[in-house]
Amino acid sequence: MRGDADILLKGGHVIDPAQGIDGLADVAVKDGKISAVSADAGSAKETIDVTGKLVIPGMIDTHAHVFQHIGGPFGLNADMVGVQSGVTTLVDQGGPSSMTFAGFRHYIVEPAKTNVLAFVSAYVVGGLEGHYYTELYSPDGVDVRATCKVIDANRDLAKGIKAHAEIGGFARWGMTVMEMAKEISRNSGLPLYIHLGQLWPMPEGGEDLVDPDTIIPQVVDLMTEGDVLAHPFTRHPGGFVDTQGNLHAMVRVALDKGIKVDVGHGSHFSFDMARKVLDAGVIPNTLGADMHGYNTKVPDPDSIKEEDHLFTGEVKFSMTYAMTELMALGIPLVDVVAMATSNCAMMLDMVGEIGSMRPGMVADVSVLGDERGKWVLRDNSGEQVVTDRYLRPDFCLRAGVRYDADAIILPQLEAAA
Numbered sequence: 087m088r089g090d091a092d093i094l095l096k097g098g099h100v101i102d103p104a105q106g107i108d109g110l111a112d113v114a115v116k117d118g119k120i121s122a123v124s125a126d127a128g129s130a131k132e133t134i135d136v137t138g139k140l141v142i143p144g145m146i147d148t149h150a151h152v153f154q155h156i157g158g159p160f161g162l163n164a165d166m167v168g169v170q171s172g173v174t175t176l177v178d179q180g181g182p183s184s185m186t187f188a189g190f191r192h193y194i195v196e197p198a199k200t201n202v203l204a205f206v207s208a209y210v211v212g213g214l215e216g217h218y219y220t221e222l223y224s225p226d227g228v229d230v231r232a233t234c235k236v237i238d239a240n241r242d243l244a245k246g247i248k249a250h251a252e253i254g255g256f257a258r259w260g261m262t263v264m265e266m267a268k269e270i271s272r273n274s275g276l277p278l279y280i281h282l283g284q285l286w287p288m289p290e291g292g293e294d295l296v297d298p299d300t301i302i303p304q305v306v307d308l309m310t311e312g313d314v315l316a317h318p319f320t321r322h323p324g325g326f327v328d329t330q331g332n333l334h335a336m337v338r339v340a341l342d343k344g345i346k347v348d349v350g351h352g353s354h355f356s357f358d359m360a361r362k363v364l365d366a367g368v369i370p371n372t373l374g375a376d377m378h379g380y381n382t383k384v385p386d387p388d389s390i391k392e393e394d395h396l397f398t399g400e401v402k403f404s405m406t407y408a409m410t411e412l413m414a415l416g417i418p419l420v421d422v423v424a425m426a427t428s429n430c431a432m433m434l435d436m437v438g439e440i441g442s443m444r445p446g447m448v449a450d451v452s453v454l455g456d457e458r459g460k461w462v463l464r465d466n467s468g469e470q471v472v473t474d475r476y477l478r479p480d481f482c483l484r485a486g487v488r489y490d491a492d493a494i495i496l497p498q499l500e501a502a503a
């Protein structure tokens with residue numbers, strides 16, 4: 087293969103957790119596939135000098151919302167969150183459903199340059215309008231048979247089931263919807279991904295109906311190996327940190343059962359909660375940026391119809407911003423990379439397809455700037471943390487094609503005084 091590669095990424099710091107690689111190496115690409123990763127991978131038609139940069143497997147965002155134009159401004163443009171942000175694979179969490187999956191494939195997946203997959207909504211209405219209309223998410227809004235049928239017809243894209251275990255739903259319907267979601271998961275042989283933390287408002291007088299600390303035990307009891315709990319760092323009641331401010335005892339039971347943890351950053355990232363969870367020894371498996379139209383304001387006033395009840399403010403983050411935050415919290419770089427690559431492939435049961443740069447695999451590669459300096463990071467509650475290391479997407483290769491990281495939503499970090 088020497089000398090006849092199409093693209094050579096030369097002199098970068100390669101981290102590929104699945105192959106145990108962490109050091110200087112070249113990455114060669116031919117015919118859209120990785121042809122070599124080695125100290126000297128020869129020459130190519132196009133050589134790109136990536137000295138001083140990180141070269142990692144194409145990043146996989148396990149929690150995206152990219153069902154754009156369908157049901158309000160919740161869904162972002164797939165390529166803006168994807169290849170234009172250095173991310174090669176997106177997993178839409180619960181946007182498409184049994185009623186809308188064909189549209190998702192036709193209007194989102196097929197035109198996207200990014201590899202777009204989905205965890206199918208357990209509810210027939212899916213994630214329309216960001217789950218705004220609570221009453222659509224009752225047990226009457228779940229059709230186990232129809233959803234299993236749609237999953238079966240779309241195995242190439244459908245990689246799991248999405249549902250919400252949260253206090254507003256529990257106050258109305260208890261565990262019924264969760265049980266139906268698990269039935270879809272069991273019948274289809276796909277993992278169940280559970281959102282923790284409040285989503286729907288409480289019904290009138292509902293505060294007395296549900297003790298938030300009783301939600302996780304019931305959900306964990308239902309879940310099995312390979313299922314996923316999301317939003318461990320949320321400040322909302324019913325999350326990993328109980329009402330006493332400690333790690334909920336059931337989290338360890340969940341980990342012992344082989345249940346995985348996805349950060350699901352979004353509006354659910356608190357440094358304070360993250361420290362409590364990490365200090366208790368719980369390290370999430372995957373990252374999941376959870377960007378959507380209500381927490382990521384696209385800076386084009388004409389493209390969004392702003393309504394007061396929809397937007398939570400000018401929160402700006404990204405996959406690499408979330409990786410930077412996890413490093414600021416003390417998680418080693420190689421582990422943070424695994425949370426955005428190899429661990430995601432495991433969650434999707436796609437090891438050998440994506441999440442690594444093994445020769446022969448599709449040439450999905452993310453190249454990141456590894457900047458040193460002093461920057462301020464801010465979470466949803468306003469806490470500020472100063473970091474001295476900042477990961478910034480530079481470009482990516484998706485199936486061997488180069489895309490520069492020029493998305494207008496990429497955050498600009500603020501220099502610390």
Ligand SMILES: [Zn+2]
Binds near residue numbers: 151179352
């Ligand atoms: Zn989400």
